[in-house]
Amino acid sequence: MHQANGNAIHDWHAEVLAVRSFNRFLLDECRNVHQGHPSAILQASSGSDMHPFHIKDNVRLHMYCSEAPCGDASMELTMAAQDDASPWDTCPAPVDPSTGIGPGTGAGTTIVQSQQQQQQLLLGRANFSQLGVVRRKPARGDAPPTLSKSCSDKLTLKQCTSLLSSLLSTLVSPSNAYLATLILPASQYSAAGCQRAFDDRIAEPLLAAAHHRVWSEGGGGYRFSPFVVETTEETFAFSRSAVAGRAGASRIAPSNLAAAWTGNGVEETILGGVVQGRKPFEEKGASRMSRRLLFISARGLAHDLVGHDHVGVALSSDTYQHAKDSDLLADRRRVKDYIRQSALRGWVRNRGDSSFSIPKTAQTRES
Numbered sequence: 001m002h003q004a005n006g007n008a009i010h011d012w013h014a015e016v017l018a019v020r021s022f023n024r025f026l027l028d029e030c031r032n033v034h035q036g037h038p039s040a041i042l043q044a045s046s047g048s049d050m051h052p053f054h055i056k057d058n059v060r061l062h063m064y065c066s067e068a069p070c071g072d073a074s075m076e077l078t079m080a081a082q083d084d085a086s087p088w089d090t091c092p093a094p095v096d097p098s099t100g101i102g103p104g105t106g107a108g109t110t111i112v113q114s115q116q117q118q119q120q121l122l123l124g125r126a127n128f129s130q131l132g133v134v135r136r137k138p139a140r141g142d143a144p145p146t147l148s149k150s151c152s153d154k155l156t157l158k159q160c161t162s163l164l165s166s167l168l169s170t171l172v173s174p175s176n177a178y179l180a181t182l183i184l185p186a187s188q189y190s191a192a193g194c195q196r197a198f199d200d201r202i203a204e205p206l207l208a209a210a211h212h213r214v215w216s217e218g219g220g221g222y223r224f225s226p227f228v229v230e231t232t233e234e235t236f237a238f239s240r241s242a243v244a245g246r247a248g249a250s251r252i253a254p255s256n257l258a259a260a261w262t263g264n265g266v267e268e269t270i271l272g273g274v275v276q277g278r279k280p281f282e283e284k285g286a287s288r289m290s291r292r293l294l295f296i297s298a299r300g301l302a303h304d305l306v307g308h309d310h311v312g313v314a315l316s317s318d319t320y321q322h323a324k325d326s327d328l329l330a331d332r333r334r335v336k337d338y339i340r341q342s343a344l345r346g347w348v349r350n351r352g353d354s355s356f357s358i359p360k361t362a363q364t365r366e367s
Helices: 014-034 072-080 115-121 151-161 193-209 213-219 240-247 292-306 310-317 321-322 329-339
Strands: 042-044 053-055 060-066 181-186 230-231 257-261 266-270
Touching: 014 053, 014 060, 014 292, 072 151, 072 193, 151 181, 151 193, 151 329, 181 266, 193 230, 230 292, 292 310, 292 321, 310 329
Parallel strands: 060 181, 181 230
Antiparallel strands: 042 053, 257 266
8 A cells, every 4th residue: 555655546346436536526616616617516615614615505415336335234145145144153353453452351451463463353254244343345365455444334434424535524514415315226235234334333332422412513514414225126237237137147257447437527447446557556547536636636726715724734734644634634533533433443544555745846736
């Protein structure tokens, strides 16, 4: 990840890439509104608002997935798809990475874990008898280890942080940026899995704590905003089941390409986290949804804004990580930290690709 230098997308599962593309769309809409063009979704905030822009009150955000999100929401489906549905051997219960203390070790016993050991505790599709736990992205057995969390875990967190990325959270208020509905094919819906992944494991810790009240009083616009999971009998023409049916095959291999599209002109084919046909980790291969190009565009817009110097200060940080650590995002960090420590315990932070900087010559250049 350190080689990526902000140029490569680390997770291009459809749900995650769709959220990144939505952030790209919003950032481009911010630029359009600032230049005086109308937007169907976004408008400028009043001068007293800490965020220069906000999503209009009459806008509702919905997501359709042709497959159940990987991770906890799909574990029942994963079990049902096995030739032998009996649980696989389980690994030891996760150790709390913040304390190093595991179940049954006693309050005075500490387990020292290496990064490699923590990675092994994050399950992919394996050990599917363990439910309600944080999982990493499923992958082939010979694939390099990753700390990238499952789509179920990331969508669960989004119910508290909104769909906005760190950079967009400096420009757009999160108050109207929460997902209202997640739509799944009926064949890809597990009521128990979705209830557990998106509701049970997060709602109970929030109800038991006063933190959610602090969020609403802190002015950041954050709250627990659970989305509704609905089903449809409609079949997406390019879903796994539809393509397999046309091919007359019981199983098909997924493509290693990802497609990204937004309503204001972004069209990309992504391979290995970069634009298809480009070399890995080079700036010329950076997607419009990459950290680097989003950082350049956000900083350029902040430079042009009048009356929001605090945004310019946050985004003029010398590195991407310093921008994420700015005072303007303190409320967002507080939300994420609390959810990781309570509802999503076992979440090991991925600290790789954040130390890159933007050259001064690129500070105001639109990507």
